[in-house]
Each structure stands twice: as structure tokens, then as C-alpha cells.
Amino acid sequence: MWNPCHARLPRHLADHDVVRAAWEGIDAAKVWDSHAHLIGTGDAGSGIYVNPQTDSLLNPSQYARRLFILNAGCVHDAAGSVDDAYVDRLRNLVDGLRRGNENGAKVLLFAFERAHREDGSADLEHTMFHVPDAYARDVAKKFAHDFEWAASIHPYRPDALDALAQAKRDGARAVKWLPSAMGIDPASPRCQRFYESLNNADLPLITHAGLERAVLGREAHDFGNPLRLRRALDAGVRVVVAHCASMGEDRDLDKGANGPYVESFLLFERLMDQKRFEGRVFGDIAAMTQVNRAGPALARVIERQDWQARLLNGSDYPLPGVMPIFSVDYLVSIGLLKAGLAEILKQIRAHNPLLFDFVLKRHLRSHDRMFSAGVFETRGFFMR
Ligand SMILES: [Zn+2]
Secondary structure, eight states: OOOOOOOSOOHHHHTOHHHHHHHTTOOGGGOEEEEEEOOOOSTTSOOOEEOGGGGOTTSHHHHHHHHHHHHHTTOTTOSSOHHHHHHHHHHHHHHHHHTTOTTOOEEEEEOBOOOBOTTSOBOGGGOSEEBOHHHHHHHHHHTTTTEEEEBOOOTTSTTHHHHHHHHHHTTOOOEEEOHHHHTOOTTSGGGHHHHHHHHHHTOOEEEEOSOOOSOOSSOOGGGGOGGGGHHHHHTTOOEEEEGGGOSSEEEOGGGOTTOOEEEHHHHHHHHHTOGGGTTTEEEEOTTTTSTTTOSHHHHHHHHOGGGGGGEEOOOOBTGGGOGGGOOHHHHHHTTSSOGGGHHHHHHHHHHOHHHHHHHHHHTOOBTTBOOOGGGTOOHHHHOO
């Protein structure tokens, strides 16, 4: 159940044919993991806020959730600071991912905004956790060899445009939202000026759509409807739909406000196939290999060869380290992974969930199709 957290990758794994094959045809200097969470407990002056409810045994599901997430980052038994241990562990994993390539892979770390009320004020009661932009910025600056960062700014904040300009000056590569948890309606006219500023700054918006189980907050699930992103797309913003909206159902708003519920992924697919959004709407494949997401949507994004240039890889770290939700055997059972790869992948996962995620995705096949190399070479998307 628990992630064993072995730090170093043994040679027989690091040099294994399966790992080598995963890097074939990939320019390691362009590999950015475009979806990773920066978390902690705030014990090192990071300014991270964790809702005290999360600690409460009166709220067992949230307590278990937190234990799982911290264990995934392997900081549960760290002496000293949890915040620092989390960053150290992640650097260690990036190093293991690189295999000695000096110019290799980086990880894009996400700040995480608070929930806000309609009036634009912060709502800590409904905020599960908060990772300030300044902390993500500082970590990325301090370990520039390993990390880039994405800001997280609520568009209803009175100072939202200033915060965005500051983030741009501070080297943010994107803005990250989780609308359902933060209380953001992406379709609201209140987002318009924020979208225009994003567009002017040429910063992409990475935003969750579909059902989100990893983080609970305000639980405004409607806000995750992929069709609500059209306002951003019409404003010219490049939008990355996290997980390709591969979980849950949303109303088909094209059939009216009370349209029937359909799979969120189908609505994402509709956006992707709309000509006018080409070059604007993208999808990340973070966590699409999870048990609760893998299946038809994963097979579909592999098979859609015409989409490959619009897909970005991300690990959703620390989630690949959360053992119960990733199952290699499940992927074998649904025919996306060769059975002979299962054992080696499990061994890699025990040592390095980032490398595991990468190698696994490079070996996925659906009807002889695979993710193209460009899906993993995401640097150019953020630094154009
Ligand atoms: Zn995520």
C-alpha cells in the first residue's frame, strides 16, 4: 500500500533496456514535466497553508487523503522540515530521471491558489491548501537546474492583473487553475480581462476540467465543464486542459443550460476538434494512467495521431507515487501495456515515480499507436 521510497535507482534499473528504449528518439533537453504539484505543510516558512480540517480525525477521508499525498512525496517520516524534504526528494527524482544528462529534464511546479468568494475575497474555510506564488517562484529560482514554475491566480481577486504581471516578471511559465476547488467559473465575463492579460503576456492557462478527486475545496463541479473554457479560447489564450478532462461527466451546454450529462472527455474532444481553436486548446496527459482514469480516454488520446502535437506530458507528481491509484497490472489487463513490462515498471516505481511515469507512458500502445516523442518535449510550448 505504501510507497517504499527508495532513493537511488540501482544500476540494473537505470541501464535497463526498457528505460533506454523510453529515451529513444527523445531530446532530453526539451523534456519538461508540465504538471507537478508543490506541496508541504508550511513548516519551513514557505507560506503554505493547509486547512486544519485536513488534520482532523473527525474527518477521516480528508485525513487519509493527506497521509496518502504526503507519503507519495515520501516526507511522512522525514526529520526536520516537511516542506524542504518534499523539495529535496523531488530534486533527487529529477536527477534520477536525467541519467546523467546535464541539460535534461525539468519539472514545472504549480503554485496553488486559495478558494475565493464571488466578491473576490479569499475563502480559507473552503481552501484545502494554498501554495503561494512566491514560494513556487523561490523554489524554482533556487533550483533553476531542476524546476520551472507556474503561478496560480484567482481571476476575481481585485489585484489579479497585478499579480499576473508580477508572475510574468518573476518568470512564471503558465498560470494554473483548479476551477472547481477555487470557485472560478471560466465562462464568467469576470475572467475576460484576465484572459486578455494572459494573452498579452503569452502565458498559457493550465486548468483542470472534468471531475477532480485529488483536491476538494468548494466543490463547484460545474466549473470544470470543458465547454466553459470557450471564453478563454475566444480571447486567444492557449489553454491546456489538465488530464484531457478524462474523468467525470458534464452537461452538454451546447444543448442548453440543462443539456444532458455526457462524459467530460467528449466535450474536451469537441473543443479539440473545433477548427477555430486549433493552436489554442491543448491537453495534458497527466494522471491519465490512473486506475480511475485509464480506459477509453487514454486509448483515444494515444490513437488520435492528429492530436499528438497538442498533447503535453505531465506526471501529476506526487500522484504517481500514491500506490493504490496506479496499477500496472490494470493497464496490462486492458491491453495498453505488454505483460512482460509489468515487473520492471513496478521496480522502477518503487524507486522513482517520475521515471516510472515517463517510462510507462513511452511504452503504452493502442492498436500499435503510441504517444509521439513531441508529447514529452514540452519545453518549446512554454518557451516560444
Ligand atoms: Zn494535478
